[in-house]
Amino acid sequence: MPRASTQNARPALRRLPTRASRIVQDVVSWVLPLLFRSQGLEISSSDASEALARAFAAQQSGACNLLIAFRHPSTRDPLVLADLFWNRVPRAAQQHHLQLARPIQLRFLYDRGIPIWAGPVIGWLLQRSGGIAIHRGRLDRPALAQARAALVQGRYPLVVAPEGATNNLSGEMAPLEPGVAQLAFWAAEDLEKAGDARQLEVLPVGIQYSWRKHNWGALDARLNALERHLGIPTAAAYQGNPETTRRERLIQIGMNLLKALEQLERLKPDPEKSFSERIGAYRLHGLAKAEAHFGLRAVGNLQERCRRIEQAAWDRIYRDGVDQLPPLERSLADWEAREADLQLTRMRLVEHFTSVSGHYISDRSDFDRFAEMLLLVEEAIGWIEDKPWKGQPSLGPQRVELRLGRALPVRPRLNGYLRNRRESMQLFMQDLEQALIEVMPDTAL
Incomplete structure (x- = not known):
């Protein structure tokens, strides 16, 4: 087994606040296409871009609040999704004459451990892109409260990965964690108590990677x-x-x-x-x-x-x-x-x-x-x-296909949740799992 990379105890991890910056978002959205082009990554998202443009237009008009649940097969997913939300969806809205009242901004949950292994620069970018850092191994009440408040307020769609971590397989999904269902029902409760009539929808997003040439x-x-x-x-x-x-x-x-x-x-x-x-x-x-x-x-x-x-x-x-x-x-x-x-x-x-x-x-x-x-x-x-394996020769450039699944309304489920919370959570997670399976490559039509 590798030797311990940690040799000394360190000061306690501080909470990383969300410090969203439009300037940082604009720079990142400009750099992403250049990065993908240099990597040979081809992105296909036309259907998902148009459907998401319609969903964001409805959200910005006050018709609904959005929780976006995406498959998480790769560490590249956040970059691919950032390009989808910040570049491709606005272009699709323009092409289909959909009015977006303001530039798309998001709130998303990310593991507090990412800046530890990926470095402080990545942590800085995550904070300024709208990220909410959460400790996955314990009940992180401040992070959950922030995510819940963002979902209820509704100005920014909330983005989460129900699998919790990458599994590196486009064709097989890891078990889903119940946090996404709990956040959805909490937000629906808060909207109901406030007399807020807006709908709350969970949008499943499928991500499939493949190689452009079978070498x-x-x-x-x-x-x-x-x-x-x-x-x-x-x-x-x-x-x-x-x-x-x-x-x-x-x-x-x-x-x-x-x-x-x-x-x-x-x-x-x-x-x-x-x-x-x-x-x-x-x-x-x-x-x-x-x-x-x-x-x-x-x-x-x-x-x-x-x-x-x-x-x-x-x-x-x-x-x-x-x-x-x-x-x-x-x-x-x-x-x-x-x-x-x-x-x-x-x-x-x-x-x-x-x-x-x-x-x-x-x-x-x-x-x-x-x-x-x-x-x-x-x-x-x-x-x-304890050293990276340098696989050679290269398997070649990849493509990634993004699909949007059927929306899952939350508020019609609220009465059932108030009667039996455990059963309603299980049923919702089953429906979300099925919706994500439907946009996976082996099952999508």
């Missing part, structure tokens, strides 16, 4: 590099059609990677278990060790458990009054911070492997799925070896 030669070369690195047989040892051979090779690479992780965790491999079952056992074991270290209960789904571990680690790394501790206590705090960082790394590996499975490429063996799984494996090796 199987580059993919095979990177499979060869992984096989050499792991010391396993290369393509010559396999027989059959290329599709089956690639799937077998990628699963074999994943199996060798899993063996290394099982050895690290002192897990005895069970030859009777399938690849997916062994990955599942590794995940549960890794989470249980981290939870035992922090004294946490193993409750909730995998994502919820990861968030609590993350927060427990942060509580030991970022501490109030750490600079005022006497020397011995400060040394113990540093020791505890290093141990917490190692457990955080263990959790990150487990979280990364939530997306690694054999079925993703077995269910549908196309280039995009092979490439996404290949990148996941390369990134996992980089995590274990």
